[in-house]
Amino acid sequence: MARAFLFPGQGSQAVGMGKALGEAFAEARAVFAEVDDALGAPLSTLMFEGPEAELTLTANAQPALMAVSLAAIRVLEAQAGLDLSCDAAFVAGHSLGEYSALAAAGALSIADTARLLRLRGKAMQAAVPVGEGAMAALLGVELEAAREIAAEAARGAVCQVANDNGGGQIVVSGTKAAVERAIEIAKGRGVKRAVPLPVSAPFHCMLMQPAADAMRAALATTRIDAPRVPVVANVTAAPAREPEEIRRLLVEQVTGTVRWRECVDFMAGEGVDKFVECGAGKVLTGLLKRIAPQAAGISVGAPADLDAYRGFV
Incomplete structure (x- = not known):
């Protein structure tokens, strides 16, 4: 043990x-x-x-x-x-x-x-100035799929996997518009839930x-x-x-x-x-x-x- x-x-x-x-x-x-x-x-x-x-x-x-x-x-x-x-x-x-x-x-x-x-x-x-960044939790998704969603959402801006918390819980972080796109893309791909997080800054991203x-x-x-x-x-x-x-x-x-x-x-x-x-x-x-x-x-x-x-x- x-x-x-x-x-x-x-x-x-x-x-x-x-x-x-x-x-x-x-x-x-x-x-x-x-x-x-x-x-x-x-x-x-x-x-x-x-x-x-x-x-x-x-x-x-x-x-x-x-x-x-x-x-x-x-x-x-x-x-x-x-x-x-x-x-x-x-x-x-x-x-x-x-x-x-x-x-x-x-x-x-x-x-x-x-x-x-x-x-x-x-x-x-x-x-990052308040309101310019965001984070969202994607629930029921694995790491590689979340990375693909973040990459598609970025469109020249920043959207990255911030936390791989396990159990299909992935957090993405980046500019507000890119994270909002990630939420919509995730929903379109059948992710169980995709929700914005009440945070004051986009942690763990570039x-x-x-x-x-x-x-x-x-x-x-x-x-x-x-x-x-x-x-x-x-x-x-x-x-x-x-x-x-x-x-x-x-x-x-x-x-x-x-x-x-x-x-x-x-x-x-x-x-x-x-x-x-x-x-x-x-x-x-x-x-x-x-x-x-x-x-x-x-x-x-x-x-x-x-x-x-x-x-x-």
Whole structure:
């Protein structure tokens, strides 16, 4: 039996996330305090109390989700005997969750991760004027068919596969008109559902190149250590172990496809049969059921989850 630890991405945020962990455990409070100090702002108050509209802003949601994920890891280490170096075959995170995975594995400090994600969120939001980009979910379609739909829809503009989430769920991203064309083409090809997503920017496509450039500059001066556990990277669906490789892949990730289905398939193929999602929500645990139904999954984001975790492992 082998375990992997997963870290959620944007969309899993909710007002109140992490609050119960912070109330129950000093280890969680220490993480939240470290993130607040790194950002010079009370992000934890926003996480616990809202307002939701402000928490959902990309520049807030990204470091906030990381904070809850790292709080969950620290609590598991202190209260449930977790030692990632011994207990995890791999770690992986969805989009911004890859930064959480790297911090959990010791490649990045929590403070640096918070600052990087605040910058990443701001840079991604600023890369494309509001209203000029869009994203859409295509449900009931496989990767190659989605790529063909995106290519046909582009017509000289940008339309790319942003996320391959597994279970026939593909997200496309690009200019607003091209994504709207992709929705119509998908419907014409019998795709089960094709729906626009309520996002503030077209993530994980070439329109994000200005954000990739900003992250390249920031990562160039950030200390990255070799992770204690191999990190399965979004853009390669393969383990990354060397600091310079990690630096390069984090830049590529901004404009590249999140190959989540392949990431989970890789880990399952390497013998992982238990997956632990750390942080807010249960999105990745839900996707796991569609990608690797033979594997078991559990989410840890509140004090009540600790007993379930102890029984799970």
